[in-house]
Amino acid sequence: MPLLTVVNVVLWRRYLDATLNPGQGEHPISYALRVEHLPVWLLAPAAALLAAGLVAQVWSVWTLSARRVLPVPVPVKADRPADRPADPPVDPPVDPLAAYAG
Amino acid sequence: MSVLRRATVPRAPSPRRSVVGRGLAGVLLSFAVLATLQALTIHPFHPPDEMSHVGYALEVGHGRLPTIETPIPGREIPLLQHKVDNSRPANRTIWTANHPPLYYLVAAVPLRLGVELGHPTAGIRVARLVNVAISLAGLVLIVLLARELVPARPELWVGAAGLAALVPVFVQTSAIVYNDALMVALTTAVLLLIARVLRWGPTRRRLVLLAVLAAAAALTRASGLVVVAVAGVAAVVAVWRQDGRPGRSRAVRAIAAGGAIVVTATAAAGWFYLRNRHLYHSATGTGALLAKFSRLRRGTVPQMLLEQDFWRSQVRRLWDQSPSPAGKNADAVWWCLTVAPLLGLAFAGVRWLRRALPPPTSLLLAWLAGLAVAGLVELGAASFYSLGGTAHGRYLLPALSVLAVAAAAGVAACRVAGRCRSWPRCRC
Numbered sequence: 001m002p003l004l005t006v007v008n009v010v011l012w013r014r015y016l017d018a019t020l021n022p023g024q025g026e027h028p029i030s031y032a033l034r035v036e037h038l039p040v041w042l043l044a045p046a047a048a049l050l051a052a053g054l055v056a057q058v059w060s061v062w063t064l065s066a067r068r069v070l071p072v073p074v075p076v077k078a079d080r081p082a083d084r085p086a087d088p089p090v091d092p093p094v095d096p097l098a099a100y101a102g
Numbered sequence: 103m104s105v106l107r108r109a110t111v112p113r114a115p116s117p118r119r120s121v122v123g124r125g126l127a128g129v130l131l132s133f134a135v136l137a138t139l140q141a142l143t144i145h146p147f148h149p150p151d152e153m154s155h156v157g158y159a160l161e162v163g164h165g166r167l168p169t170i171e172t173p174i175p176g177r178e179i180p181l182l183q184h185k186v187d188n189s190r191p192a193n194r195t196i197w198t199a200n201h202p203p204l205y206y207l208v209a210a211v212p213l214r215l216g217v218e219l220g221h222p223t224a225g226i227r228v229a230r231l232v233n234v235a236i237s238l239a240g241l242v243l244i245v246l247l248a249r250e251l252v253p254a255r256p257e258l259w260v261g262a263a264g265l266a267a268l269v270p271v272f273v274q275t276s277a278i279v280y281n282d283a284l285m286v287a288l289t290t291a292v293l294l295l296i297a298r299v300l301r302w303g304p305t306r307r308r309l310v311l312l313a314v315l316a317a318a319a320a321l322t323r324a325s326g327l328v329v330v331a332v333a334g335v336a337a338v339v340a341v342w343r344q345d346g347r348p349g350r351s352r353a354v355r356a357i358a359a360g361g362a363i364v365v366t367a368t369a370a371a372g373w374f375y376l377r378n379r380h381l382y383h384s385a386t387g388t389g390a391l392l393a394k395f396s397r398l399r400r401g402t403v404p405q406m407l408l409e410q411d412f413w414r415s416q417v418r419r420l421w422d423q424s425p426s427p428a429g430k431n432a433d434a435v436w437w438c439l440t441v442a443p444l445l446g447l448a449f450a451g452v453r454w455l456r457r458a459l460p461p462p463t464s465l466l467l468a469w470l471a472g473l474a475v476a477g478l479v480e481l482g483a484a485s486f487y488s489l490g491g492t493a494h495g496r497y498l499l500p501a502l503s504v505l506a507v508a509a510a511a512g513v514a515a516c517r518v519a520g521r522c523r524s525w526p527r528c529r530c
Contacts, residue, residue, distance in 0.1 A: 004269075007421070008268055009136075015424045016143060018424045029143065033142075036142060050132055052128070053134075054128065056125060058128075060260045061260050063121050064121055064125070064259075
């Protein structure tokens with residue numbers, strides 16, 4: 001996905017370069033923004049949002065692929081008072097994604 | 103109407119909805135950013151067909167249905183007039199008028215508003231952003247379709263939408279005033295309903311929705327006719343498989359269900375294709391359009407399918423929309439990116455054969471319906487190319503959803519193959 005995102009940005013730049021013919025040394029994207037009366041700083045929040053979206057996608061796919069087990073509640077061991085009987089044996093934590101792996 | 107019974111099989115609970123939801127939100131965010139940036143920076147009418155599509159929408163906004171010889175109403179938008187004046191005569195008319203009018207009804211609203219309010223360029227921008235919104239809906243539908251086609255692999259639900267959202271031709275055609283984005287959304291919705299009808303049973307609600315959406319697809323692009331045909335066959339198969347009545351009664355009900363879908367689509371969109379036939383002597387108007395642009399016939403469809411130039415042109419245009427080709431190195435990159443998922447699919451196929459665990463028939467049928475749409479759409483593209491048209495990558499977009507799910511499965515299989523030390527003997 002990150003690779004495809006880079007490909008998209010490169011192709012977008014190439015398209016603008018081929019259709020707008022900006023002057024020597026001028027970046028096609030900043031030139032296109034200027035032609036359309038848009039501030040160049042718009043690219044900063046756009047890049048941040050794009051990165052956030054990519055991170056969310058990659059995290060989701062990675063998590064769902066069961067490469068990383070989601071946090072599951074694990075019983076916390078506490079000091080047992082002397083007059084309380086021992087806790088019954090606890091079942092091992094269940095991997096919620098095990099059924100979906102593979 | 104007991105044949106349209108309620109689905110009795112309980113659905114599997116959605117695993118980790120929040121994880122899938124966040125992944126989908128990420129897909130939508132990435133796509134929205136990329137497409138919006140393009141919608142704002144690509145100069146109006148630089149994409150070759152945009153002035154014709156805008157002209158069509160402006161005419162529809164006036165309540166008129168244009169023909170391919172209707173002049174583009176440039177006087178309403180100065181920038182459009184300038185573009186028309188600098189175009190060759192064949193490009194001064196609405197050459198895309200062989201398309202059905204549904205998309206233009208949608209695009210006409212912002213375009214007309216822009217003209218009436220004295221900000222026609224803003225109207226074009228808003229029309230483009232409406233297209234982006236339509237594509238976002240299409241991406242949500244792709245996740246739902248993937249959930250039906252690969253129910254046990256939630257990572258592929260997000261992966262399929264993520265891959266679809268990053269196909270450059272989809273990003274760009276969503277960012278300009280073209281009718282392909284609506285076609286993607288409608289075809290995906292139809293394929294989703296086909297999968298549900300086949301897997302969970304043909305309820306009345308599902309069949310009615312299927313008929314309406316298939317009719318809408320037929321009213322958007324000619325490739326919608328393919329979608330209608332597949333939806334009709336799927337309805338017949340679904341009712342035949344799910345109905346418990348005796349043979350003859352079951353057959354009548356199955357044919358009635360499929361027929362209802364085809365009749366609905368014909369009632370909604372048939373008039374337009376009859377009009378095309380009357381005006382251009384063919385239902386799609388392809389011949390008249392190509393004659394207008396002095397295109398010469400290249401050969402037969404089988405010849406085109408075997409011709410390297412057809413595939414090279416289509417693969418290049420699937421990625422790079424730039425007017426000038428990037429060169430052989432870039433072509434090699436496009437081929438690699440296109441073929442890699444296919445290799446993964448081949449690997450997955452080998453694994454599947456070795457495991458000999460056939461998936462349920464209903465799931466296979468749902469896949470078959472999607473692949474049938476993909477195959478028929480590709481045949482349509484080859485037919486257009488054989489008549490002298492261009493092999494645009496966007497002609498494959500109606501099959502984007504099913505191809506994206508297959509590609510996600512292929513990429514996932516590539517990862518497994520990469521990790522596996524003993525392939526192809528292993529059973530991982």
